[in-house]
Amino acid sequence: MLIRSRREFLADVGRGVLTAGLGGALASQLGLAPVHADEPSDRLTFGNLEPLVALLQETPPDKLLPLLAERLQKGTSLKQMVAAGALANARSFGGEDYVGFHTLMALSPAFTMSGEMPADRQALPVFKVLYRNSNRCHEKGSKEDTLHPIKGDGKPTTEALMAAVKAKDMKAADRLFANSSTPQEALDLLLPVVQDVQEVHRVVLPYRAWDLLSIVGMENANTLLRQSVHYCVKSETPRNSEYGNESRALLPKLLDQYKLPRKEPGTKKAEDGWIDSLSMAIFKGKPSDAAEAVAAAIAEGFSVEAIGEALALATNQLTLRDNGRVKGQIQPNKPEGSVHGDSVGVHACDSANAWRNLARVSNPRNAAACLILGGYQAARDRGDRGGEFLTWEPYPRADAREAIKTKDKDKLLQELEAAVKGGDQAKASAAVAAYGKEGYPERAVFDVLLRYSVSEDGALHAEKYYRTATEEFAATRPAFRWRHAIALARVTASAANQPPPVTRRRASC
Numbered sequence: 001m002l003i004r005s006r007r008e009f010l011a012d013v014g015r016g017v018l019t020a021g022l023g024g025a026l027a028s029q030l031g032l033a034p035v036h037a038d039e040p041s042d043r044l045t046f047g048n049l050e051p052l053v054a055l056l057q058e059t060p061p062d063k064l065l066p067l068l069a070e071r072l073q074k075g076t077s078l079k080q081m082v083a084a085g086a087l088a089n090a091r092s093f094g095g096e097d098y099v100g101f102h103t104l105m106a107l108s109p110a111f112t113m114s115g116e117m118p119a120d121r122q123a124l125p126v127f128k129v130l131y132r133n134s135n136r137c138h139e140k141g142s143k144e145d146t147l148h149p150i151k152g153d154g155k156p157t158t159e160a161l162m163a164a165v166k167a168k169d170m171k172a173a174d175r176l177f178a179n180s181s182t183p184q185e186a187l188d189l190l191l192p193v194v195q196d197v198q199e200v201h202r203v204v205l206p207y208r209a210w211d212l213l214s215i216v217g218m219e220n221a222n223t224l225l226r227q228s229v230h231y232c233v234k235s236e237t238p239r240n241s242e243y244g245n246e247s248r249a250l251l252p253k254l255l256d257q258y259k260l261p262r263k264e265p266g267t268k269k270a271e272d273g274w275i276d277s278l279s280m281a282i283f284k285g286k287p288s289d290a291a292e293a294v295a296a297a298i299a300e301g302f303s304v305e306a307i308g309e310a311l312a313l314a315t316n317q318l319t320l321r322d323n324g325r326v327k328g329q330i331q332p333n334k335p336e337g338s339v340h341g342d343s344v345g346v347h348a349c350d351s352a353n354a355w356r357n358l359a360r361v362s363n364p365r366n367a368a369a370c371l372i373l374g375g376y377q378a379a380r381d382r383g384d385r386g387g388e389f390l391t392w393e394p395y396p397r398a399d400a401r402e403a404i405k406t407k408d409k410d411k412l413l414q415e416l417e418a419a420v421k422g423g424d425q426a427k428a429s430a431a432v433a434a435y436g437k438e439g440y441p442e443r444a445v446f447d448v449l450l451r452y453s454v455s456e457d458g459a460l461h462a463e464k465y466y467r468t469a470t471e472e473f474a475a476t477r478p479a480f481r482w483r484h485a486i487a488l489a490r491v492t493a494s495a496a497n498q499p500p501p502v503t504r505r506r507a508s509c
Contacts, residue, residue, distance in 0.1 A: 319345025341459025
């Protein structure tokens with residue numbers, strides 16, 4: 001047996017080393033033979049994807065990547081692998097396992113990242129996440145499904161679903177949710193329950209599940225969104241419920257005060273100064289004041305896109321200003337001064353991105369609520385884990401900016417790469433800021449950051465945050481968009497050289 005880091009393992013895949021087929025005998029050994037029609041099953045199954053779903057859920061992790069490499073060579077697409085991985089994850093974890101739902105949330109970002117990579121390395125981000133998925137399945141017990149077939153029962157109203165969640169009645173919640181007739185109805189039924197408490201995983205999980213439907217297919221909407229039902233039931237505790245008391249009372253008050261939702265969606269365009277002003281009001285204000293500022297903007301007729309842009313810029317400040325973890329917050333692969341993983345800024349940015357995207361696809365009431373609660377959560381996140389964010393200088397700070405002496409495109413990229421390799425957050429941020437100031441094309445910067453987002457562990461957040469930052473960059477006006485690239489550079493440098501979990505595999509691979 002060899003003991004290798006995940007980075008080395010994935011590098012082998014990229015060089016084409018892991019191409020050995022394991023043959024049909026493995027399927028029999030792993031119990032992957034299909035269930036016949038006359039055999040009753042309490043297992044969710046997924047049609048033509050089922051053999052691949054079962055393979056991903058049940059194959060031992062040390063055998064998975066060679067098998068996937070063989071499948072890829074024989075014509076199975078990365079999209080099919082991601083779809084099967086999402087369904088295997090949902091069936092196994094059902095939104096109830098911390099590593100499991102983080103893996104689910106990384107799948108769509110990993111697929112997007114694969115499309116940005118050179119052709120001979122496109123499999124790497126997908127294989128990395130599918131390996132994590134398989135490893136967790138086997139840590140948990142690969143044949144212990146969490147989601148099972150469910151028959152609908154009862155009228156699927158938000159009030160009934162909320163009551164079942166509050167009562168921690170998983171069966172009742174499942175049966176109610178199963179009666180939603182369309183994916184859109186399921187999402188609109190679910191969102192008020194999600195909105196009951198503002199917490200990163202509670203909001204990001206349903207958004208990433210919805211995002212996966214373009215890969216997995218709308219016919220699997222209930223399966224993917226049901227994970228959020230389970231998450232909400234499992235997290236329904238007195239302490240968690242109390243955490244939502246203020247916003248629970250504030251939201252209906254603001255909807256009534258500002259006569260929301262509007263009869264027609266807002267279309268009013270925003271000037272740069274308005275965007276900057278709203279983003280800083282959200283960042284600096286009390287949670288209730290930030291929520292009201294957003295409600296007033298909706299009532300005034302500003303578009304979802306304009307308000308979402310301000311919301312993303314507000315949470316971006318948390319990543320730019322963070323002084324990093326202090327000694328009491330150190331964890332494995334998260335040293336003092338680091339800002340990757342579950343940092344205040346990364347969590348806040350992912351939450352704002354999810355609220356913004358959910359507002360784009362939900363009904364008018366839920367869209368207004370998503371934006372208002374996004375503002376509320378952004379302001380609350382600033383103070384939840386301490387820190388003087390209002391007084392800390394945003395990155396790149398003055399000394400790092402002054403240390404960048406060149407304006408040459410290639411030299412700035414070299415500075416960035418060296419800084420990321422060295423884990424130098426300040427220098428990485430300053431190099432990207434200088435590069436953006438010169439008006440150079442962003443793709444070269446993202447290519448550098450993409451490589452390290454794939455090769456480093458990232459404490460379960462690398463893929464998700466890379467997608468958040470690049471998506472927000474694309475959706476933000478030129479005056480402010482480079483803030484998202486600077487934040488991504490900082491987080492990527494923070495995660496560099498943190499050894500990922502060790503994997504074991506046979507020397508013969």
